[in-house]
Amino acid sequence: MIKYYEFLSNGITSALIKEGSVEWLPLPRFDSPSIFTKILDEERGGYFNITPLDSSYEIIYEDYIQNTLVLRTVFKTEKGKAEIIDFIPLSLSGIIRIYESDIDLKVSIKPFFEYGLISPAIIRAKRGLIFKNPKSKEGVEILIGGEYEPLDDTEFSLKKGKGYVYLLYSKDLRYGLFSNKGFVYSDPYEAMNKAISYWRRRLERARKVNNYEEAYYRSLLVLLGLIYEPSGGIIASPTTSLPEVIGGNRNWDYRYVWIRDASYSAEALIKAGLLSKARDVLSFLTSMVDPSSKSFDHPLYTIDGTAPPAEEILDWLKGHKKSFPVRVGNAAYMQIQMDVEGAYMNALYEYYKSSKDVNYINDNWWAIEAIAEWTKKSWKSKSTDLWEQRGVEEHFTHTKVMNWVALDRASKLSVELGYKKEAEEWGRIAEEIRNDIMNNGYSEKLGHFVRYYGSSEVDSALLTLPLYGFIDSKDPRFLRTLKVIENELMVSEGLLLRYKDDFLGSVKHPFTLVSTWLARVYIRLGEIDKAKKVIERLINCSTSSLLLAEHVDQNTCEPRGNFPQAFPHAGLAIAIVELEERYK
Known part of the structure; x- marks a missing residue:
């Protein structure tokens, strides 16, 4: 460390x-x-x-x-x-x-x-x-x-x-x-x-764990510390322009509320039993839902729910270790990201499963309906994906899976609320999306799922397929995909790239969130020793006070990218809880 x-x-x-x-x-x-x-x-x-x-x-x-x-x-x-x-x-x-x-x-x-x-x-x-x-x-x-x-x-x-x-x-x-x-x-x-x-009181009601307790509590504290208390919005990271690669230009401002990151953070708080704070995060996200157009018009918002400032370069600053440019604002605000509705719906569904708070779900039925109806008519479109490549739109497999998640969770919540008609319709379209993914996001020729329709590549987002219940972790099609990801994207034991290259060129450093996905997959496969090794590698590659950046240098474990980052801390907390559940 x-x-x-x-x-x-x-x-x-x-x-x-x-x-x-x-x-x-x-x-x-x-x-x-x-x-x-x-x-x-x-x-x-x-x-x-x-x-x-x-x-x-x-x-x-x-x-x-x-x-x-x-x-x-x-x-x-x-x-x-x-x-x-x-x-x-x-x-x-x-x-x-x-x-x-x-x-x-x-x-x-x-x-x-x-x-x-x-x-x-x-x-x-x-x-x-x-x-x-x-x-x-x-x-x-x-x-x-x-x-x-x-x-x-x-x-x-x-x-x-x-x-x-x-x-x-x-x-x-x-x-x-x-x-x-x-x-x-x-x-x-x-x-x-x-x-x-x-x-200290913030953590008193958190679920207790027996494994990796110190890292677990530190991760929860980071998540709680990233919540803007007046609104409940949780930022992706408290910094801007800390570079993914020293001397490079992958430098972005992350001090905003990403729908995806915030939803995943809410899931971690739910898993940890911190339901009131998770509900604060979900309530902020719900207030961003537009019932008359795309449910989330933008992938990110300011901490008070307004539009972020336009991305600009602060050319008087040299950058962290002379990594220019320094940016404020984030142009990803203009992207159309089709996976974010699924991320929100999954978090809302997890909240309901843990809380059985029917009144809260009923009060937000309008948002569930808006998301389901939007997804129903838009899921066939191309979009950018969770990795936010600029100027790149495809039928990304992970995005399609999140479209499935949006309708699957909406259907399940409809059942709980007694809306039989909506449950049947949305469930039917979810199955249609599933079939489309199996026909186009899975390559019979290659024998594995692919990054986007027509591609031969994989990305680490494919690790989430069993995490969302889209496919069983022991399905041979997923196991072959897992093997390809391990062979092609793992650059050091337990550390993986999110993909090989993007619109800016080759990717250099592992993406810390991905390690937590891998650990969760191993837990589902019953490969507990492998899961623990991945968790331990990530903890050993955190700082001396157990903080994680967006990326890590696989050789030195030095943090790279914005710091600390909600994504890996949320993922680590979830992985530790799921490991705990496995021991029961």
Whole structure:
């Protein structure tokens, strides 16, 4: 396991931090412009650093306080130790850093507005600093609790002892920390205790597991931390433009709610017994359903349900490890993805199976009907697929399977609600889709399922066919497909590419979600040792605090792509629960 960034969240915004340095912090919310952006540009990105004043130090501990998103870092020098507790306070847009130290500390704060573009005006306050955006009323205030000494405009030393550095963003500084309203904001120590209690209580009702407990709880915490609490929307990842390949251009903004990713995350929360949070995610998705056209007009939405900004390049930033370009917004918003309705319907069906909440399903019958009717008349069309290749439309086998899922689950829910006519009609069309897939998505000549109709290739999405109950995992047709996937896409034990190449060329690094699919397939086949090896490989290729990126370098296990990523954490949680169920 390697050291990488740690993830902080309060359900409104998030931060990435390592070795005492906050290097990513969008404010006031997940998808806002960042004020610390060093992760995307070493020179002009900006950061918030606390380390010993003596540069000869080592970090002897950096990990979360158990089952929370509150980080504890311990530094050591010849003269003593220093402990820093970092967290994002509940309901506020900012970060609090509490210290207890035997030695003096150095604090360096260099914020920039608009992703490193705008330098702030700096104003000294009685107990800290104010960084004001010269183009607006917004700003960031730094309140220092403890004895300190200024070193220059953006640096100061903290004298040994106890204290805190409290950073708060205000859209209008007239209502900030140093205003007459300042007394209403959180006391730092009380805020820390509340944050610890909040995250621990979030997991109290989670299903207990006996295997891989630490990775399981960490995955659930990541999912919970990616939920935008005011709406229930869950983002795919808290970052933008962390590259799939260092020096390459596969750099995308993932700080939005993808229907597919969110549905899969809801499934993981359901499997873990966190039904109320899963329901929040589903309710957000339901509110996006359009009953008069394509059910989900777009594959992704902002965290408040509106259209994402147009994709653009921030050409003043060099990119993570000089991987240009840095993008904000996501042009995938314009794609027509036909699989997302099935992803949502499966999550809704899983919610019903676990909760037996007939009233909730009845209240959302209009959405079920809209999705079934849309799928009924549109499933024969080509579309982009879950991998979101740009400018590529085909009859993708996985997409067709998800069309089947949409109607199959709608039919089953109709039975539960007593809608016999709809159940029969939608079930009949689901069977028609199944036959179409068997005739066109399966190649008799090759002896396996194919990536899209007429193709000879496979992709890892075909692993989901038995996971959705489309085909039995022991069916010879699937077993032959599994063998081809293992032979052609597995690049290291337990790690697989999602496919060989796409519109940008050859794919280099494994896609972490796919490993969890493989493990779940092995569980269904009764190959428990193989399933455990895949799960263990993925855990061993996570960071030292058990966080997973979208991709991983198969040789070094270094994270690649946006980080942490909901997809693999959801998949890992589901795989661990299914393994637990297998032991019963």
